[in-house]
Amino acid sequence: MTALPPGSTIGILGGGQLGRMLAVAAAQLGYRCHIYAPEQDSVAAEVAAKFTCAPWHDQDALIEFSRDCAVITYEFENVPVAPLARLPQAMLAPGTRALEVAQDRVREKRFIEEVGGRPAPYLPVDHDSELAGAIARVGAPGILKTRRDGYDGKGQWSIKQDHEAQGIRIPQSGCVYEERVRFECEFSVVLVRGRGGEIRFWDSTRNTHEDGILAHTELPAPAIVGSQVEEARALAGKVASALGYVGVLTLEFFATANGPVFNEMAPRVHNSGHWTIEGAVTSQFENHIRAICGLPLGSTERMAERVVMDNLIGEVALDLVGHLSDDRAHVHLYGKSEARAGRKMGHITRVG
Known part of the structure; x- marks a missing residue:
């Protein structure tokens, strides 16, 4: 890829503080930023040249946004992948595969194992009936996490004893149960x-x-x-x-x-x-x-x-x-x- 000249427009998917700081850094190098986010209250948009406020699944809005951009990036990992398929894939940096891996904790752990990494012992839990068996096999204490959409401690349950799992309802998207790691x-x-x-x-x-x-x-x-x-x-x-x-x-x-x-x-x-x-x-x-x-x-x-x-x-x-x-x-x-x-x-x- 030939380096983008100053004055080019960088598209940023997501309107939070990470997008804000990316836009400031881009401006220092002479670039303009165009923010795309579903929330009207966007702190990134306050420091960007343009702002499109539209739902993630609004294909027309996404395509129109992409036409204004020389390259598109994202500021958080929960941007839905499916709508991005309509955009020119060469424009996306990073590409959507990173999103697909990071958005599912089970898929992420399996990917890490494939490239030689070591996550904590874990088991997927897709139904209420599977949780007790996962705790028995992995052990307690452990942590039950939603497979999707968790961040900053959200979507997590600490389980110190197996009886504490009673009453927990597994969401339709599933969970992963993992051993609580002893670490320094x-x-x-x-x-x-x-x-x-x-x-x-x-x-x-x-x-x-x-x-x-x-x-x-x-x-x-x-x-x-x-x-x-x-x-x-x-x-x-x-x-x-x-x-x-x-x-x-x-x-x-x-x-x-x-x-x-x-x-x-x-x-x-x-x-x-x-x-x-x-x-x-x-x-x-x-x-x-x-x-x-x-x-x-x-x-x-x-x-x-x-x-x-x-x-x-x-x-x-x-x-x-x-x-x-x-x-x-x-x-x-x-x-x-x-x-x-x-x-x-x-x-x-x-x-x-």
Whole structure:
């Protein structure tokens, strides 16, 4: 692919904060962005040149949107795949195969096993009658997760004893039951893959979650992460190559006594990579734009020995004066109109 010239329009499927930060990065390189999202209240649209508000399955609207774009990417992994079949597939970066894998947790785990990775022991659960047997075979404690549409701890049930499964109703789309992993810490591998197949990795952060939501990332990560990151990177590179991936891809892992255990993948820019805006030579957002536009990738080198990022969740984000009283804080607010419990409203990064 010839590099897209400045002034070209990048289409972004999804209107949330990741789309917002992608649009800002694109504007810095001279590109225009066109947001497509079903919700009128789009924080990405606020910083983009154009906005189409239409349902995902509105084929006419999607096709008209695509005619305005030189390349199309997405900011979250739950964009329905079927409507995208009508679009020119060469325009999509990454392609739809990454979406198909990431949207089904069982399919995702099987794919990881096929390329040599190791998820936690698991079994699919498609009916209420199968749950007790899955718990008996996999063991308890464990976690029951919906196969589709789960994120930030949603669609999950912690099961400490087998009797706690009584009364749980399996949704029509099915679930997966997996063993609760004993781990020392969680970490992620964030990479970018260019159109020519070049792969670059950012340093892996230690990730801390609260109520299923990422709350804190920090560098340097503990020594156990350093001892396991090469194996995790090797798997992430295989995943990216097998998918023919273009752009930023994230794999999350548990660091255990027996090596890295795969948790889940996100075919997009990722919350645990927000630190790269100030903390790396090239941010995940800029490198995603570079990759999908056929530009040379930027350096992923860390800018300081220590970097920490904290998510601003709920009403705590509204205290802008308080956050800025720390003169080393880089504050990012996403422009969301309503602060509520469990909602990511922004983040703060501190470098050095």
